[in-house]
Amino acid sequence: VRPAISCSSSGLESGPSVPLPKVGFVKLPLPLPAQSSSLGLHVGNNARLSLVQATEESAVSVANDRGAVISGQNLRQMATNGKATNIVWHKSSVGKLHRQELLQQKGCVIWITGLSGSGKSTLACALCQALYSRGKLTYILDGDNVRHGLNRDLSFKAEDRAENIRRIGEVAKLFADAGLICIASVISPYRRDRDACRTLLPEGDFIEVFMDVPLQICESRDPKGLYKLARAGKIKGFTGIDDPYEPPLNCELVLPQKGNNYASPCEMAETVISFLEEKGFLQA
Numbered sequence: 001v002r003p004a005i006s007c008s009s010s011g012l013e014s015g016p017s018v019p020l021p022k023v024g025f026v027k028l029p030l031p032l033p034a035q036s037s038s039l040g041l042h043v044g045n046n047a048r049l050s051l052v053q054a055t056e057e058s059a060v061s062v063a064n065d066r067g068a069v070i071s072g073q074n075l076r077q078m079a080t081n082g083k084a085t086n087i088v089w090h091k092s093s094v095g096k097l098h099r100q101e102l103l104q105q106k107g108c109v110i111w112i113t114g115l116s117g118s119g120k121s122t123l124a125c126a127l128c129q130a131l132y133s134r135g136k137l138t139y140i141l142d143g144d145n146v147r148h149g150l151n152r153d154l155s156f157k158a159e160d161r162a163e164n165i166r167r168i169g170e171v172a173k174l175f176a177d178a179g180l181i182c183i184a185s186v187i188s189p190y191r192r193d194r195d196a197c198r199t200l201l202p203e204g205d206f207i208e209v210f211m212d213v214p215l216q217i218c219e220s221r222d223p224k225g226l227y228k229l230a231r232a233g234k235i236k237g238f239t240g241i242d243d244p245y246e247p248p249l250n251c252e253l254v255l256p257q258k259g260n261n262y263a264s265p266c267e268m269a270e271t272v273i274s275f276l277e278e279k280g281f282l283q284a
């Protein structure tokens with residue numbers, strides 16, 4: 001007999017007279033013996049016993065307001081993903097909705113794409129600061145920073161950039177599932193790679209922000225001197241110089257609009273926040 005699990009997921013909140021249901025597991029051998037209908041188990045104190053055929057010990061338990069019911073659904077979700085075989089999805093009784101309730105916000109990914117020097121990191125920090133001061137939890141995944149750890153094994157050739165973006169997309173998805181507003185600031189030069197990240201998230205939860213700054217301006221900023229090195233041929237395959245950048249065709253926000261004066265990072269952050277407010281991300 002495994003220890004009872006106290007259930008307190010949403011929809012199960014009990015009124016004052018209804019105690020929280022508890023679910024426990026009893027492991028029985030298969031096939032069940034002939035006398036299994038009675039089972040010889042004492043079931044009292046409003047306890048209910050439901051039989052399910054569990055093919056995995058990681059059976060999902062579901063409780064309703066009438067007491068404990070162990071569902072036979074989703075008992076086994078064996079999968080083969082990539083090179084991993086025989087893997088089973090484990091569900092938790094605390095889900096995204098609970099975390100969002102706790103944080104009073106909705107998890108999502110703000111994906112900032114653009115050339116080096118276009119202001120991605122600056123916007124990410126301004127946004128993080130502005131949301132922090134509103135009591136909202138964010139986390140920045142900056143290309144430069146992630147390449148110091150998780151992605152330190154990746155170069156800037158096309159397939160490594162694709163893998164860089166895939167991993168960042170997967171991590172961003174986890175942060176969004178945790179209920180955070182995840183801000184990814186990465187060049188992500190290929191449309192296909194960005195679109196693949198979009199498909200990882202529920203519809204509407206991937207907000208692509210394009211830093212629409214011409215190469216000439218990015219190059220004139222050149223805060224790290226990388227354009228200079230690229231022009232001198234000392235860096236090969238530099239985005240915008242001798243490596244491609246594919247601008248988004250249909251993204252959620254374009255900053256700054258072409259032809260206008262450049263907004264300050266704080267003004268840009270406010271534009272993104274207005275979008276988040278309008279779409280309801282800043283409340284649970």
Ligand SMILES: Nc1ncnc2c1ncn2[C@@H]1O[C@H](COP(=O)(O)OS(=O)(=O)O)[C@@H](OP(=O)(O)O)[C@H]1O
Pocket residue numbers: 115116117120121142143144147156160161162164165185186187188189224226235236237238239243
């Ligand atoms: N060849 C080449 N091309 C582009 N950028 C280069 C390159 N080599 C180094 N850097 C530095 O790496 C930062 C970009 O990393 P990302 O992970 O965002 O790039 S990518 O999305 O995988 O294309 C980028 O940071 P940002 O300037 O903040 O964009 C550069 O500082």
Ligand SMILES: Nc1ncnc2c1ncn2[C@@H]1O[C@H](COP(=O)(O)OP(=O)(O)O)[C@@H](O)[C@H]1O
Pocket residue numbers: 114115116117118119120121122123185221222223262263264265
């Ligand atoms: N909105 C802006 N207006 C003027 N300069 C900016 C703006 N945003 C960023 N910058 C400047 O541009 C340079 C590149 O910004 P950064 O955020 O590092 O770009 P990226 O992360 O895209 O490489 C920095 O020197 C930064 O101060």
